[in-house]
Amino acid sequence: NAGVMQNPRHLVRRRGQEARLRCSPMKGHSHVYWYRQLPEEGLKFMVYLQKENIIDESGMPKERFSAEFPKEGPSILRIQQVVRGDSAAYFCATIEAGNEQFFGPGTRLTVL
Amino acid sequence: GQSLEQPSEVTAVEGAIVQINCTYQTSGFYGLSWYQQHDGGAPTFLSYNALDGLEETGRFSSFLSRSDSYGYLLLQELQMKDSASYFCAHGGYQKVTFGTGTKLQVIP
Numbered sequence: 779n780a781g782v783m784q785n786p787r788h789l790v791r792r793r794g795q796e797a798r799l800r801c802s803p804m805k806g807h808s809h810v811y812w813y814r815q816l817p818e819e820g821l822k823f824m825v826y827l828q829k830e831n832i833i834d835e836s837g838m839p840k841e842r843f844s845a846e847f848p849k850e851g852p853s854i855l856r857i858q859q860v861v862r863g864d865s866a867a868y869f870c871a872t873i874e875a876g877n878e879q880f881f882g883p884g885t886r887l888t889v890l
Numbered sequence: 891g892q893s894l895e896q897p898s899e900v901t902a903v904e905g906a907i908v909q910i911n912c913t914y915q916t917s918g919f920y921g922l923s924w925y926q927q928h929d930g931g932a933p934t935f936l937s938y939n940a941l942d943g944l945e946e947t948g949r950f951s952s953f954l955s956r957s958d959s960y961g962y963l964l965l966q967e968l969q970m971k972d973s974a975s976y977f978c979a980h981g982g983y984q985k986v987t988f989g990t991g992t993k994l995q996v997i998p
Contacts, residue, residue, distance in 0.1 A: 811986065820977060821933065821988040834985045869932060877921055877940075879986065881932040 781805070782872055782882035783852075790888045791860050799855040799885045801870030810853040811879065812845060815867045827853060860889045892916045894978050894989035901995045902968055910963045910992045912978035922954050922961045923979045925988075933977065936963070968996050 781804035791797050803810055808829045813821040823837040827847040838845065842860075847853040857864055867886050871879040894914040902908040912922065921940040925933040937945050939954035939961060951964040965972055973996045978989040 813988075820991040823985050823987060826985060836985065871933075877923055877938045878935040879923075879925075879933075881934070883932050 782870065782880050784868075784870055784882035784885050786885060787883060788886045788888070790890065792890050793861055794859050797857040797860050797864070797887055799857075799868050799870075799887070800852040801855070801882055802852040803870070803872040804874075804880060807872040807874055807880075809873050810847050811871045811873070812853075812855050813869045813871065815869065815884075817866075821869065824855070857887075860887075862889045865889045892980060892987045894980060894987060896976075896978060896989045896992045898990065899993045899995070901997060904968055904970060904996055904998050906968050907964065907966050908968060908994065910965075910976050910994065912961045912963075912989055914959050914961070914978070914980055914989075916959075916980050916987070919956060920981050920984070922952070923986075924950075924952050924963045925977045925979060926974050927977065927991075928974045936976075965994075970996050970998070972996050 783802040785800050810827045812824040815821050825838050825845045826834040830849050842858045844856045865888050867884045869881050869884045871881045873879050896912050923938045924936040926936050927933045936950055937947055937952040939945055939952050942954055942956055944953045949966045954961040975991045975993050977991045980987050
């Protein structure tokens with residue numbers, strides 16, 4: 779959905795660097811989901827946040843990955859000390875009433 | 891745990907009808923959704939079934955049988971633009987689990 783914005787759309791990092799991915803949900807939407815998609819694979823749930831709260835982070839790797847959704851500003855997915863296996867498309871999505879998730883265009887992360 | 895299985899690939903002829911199946915194992919049930927994703931694009935919502943039966947939206951229909959833990963997406967009057975990956979998904983406001991995905995190729 780055009781209302782969900784993600785930036786950057788493409789991000790290149792060298793091994794060991796940090797990656798910061800941003801997601802701005804549609805105005806008035808206070809729920810954010812992050813997913814990872816490896817090439818030719820499905821979407822893997824990572825984390826579900828509401829404003830200032832992590833609701834479910836059961837899909838997040840225990841190390842190097844963190845997410846936040848502050849009171850003001852976008853949701854941030856942060857990957858520290860990136861490795862080649864982190865190369866993937868990262869999508870965020872929002873949901874309002876009902877069961878339809880609205881996805882952003884994604885950030886394609888490439889780790890060299 | 892939760893898992894949703896789909897055939898990996900399906901090929902169909904333009905103008906035909908194709909059915910994409912989804913079998914699931916979940917702890918609790920919160921409805922079955924379907925999403926379409928073109929190469930390089932974002933997933934877009936197609937349909938949702940909370941109860942057994944058929945839901946129709948234009949050329950697309952989705953069916954659910956909770957007793958069989960099974961659903962399918964039916965695409966009619968296939969068009970070349972329908973070539974994409976299709977995912978079933980389970981969950982709503984809480985954690986959403988996506989199926990393995992089916993790559994549909996529509997041929998002339």
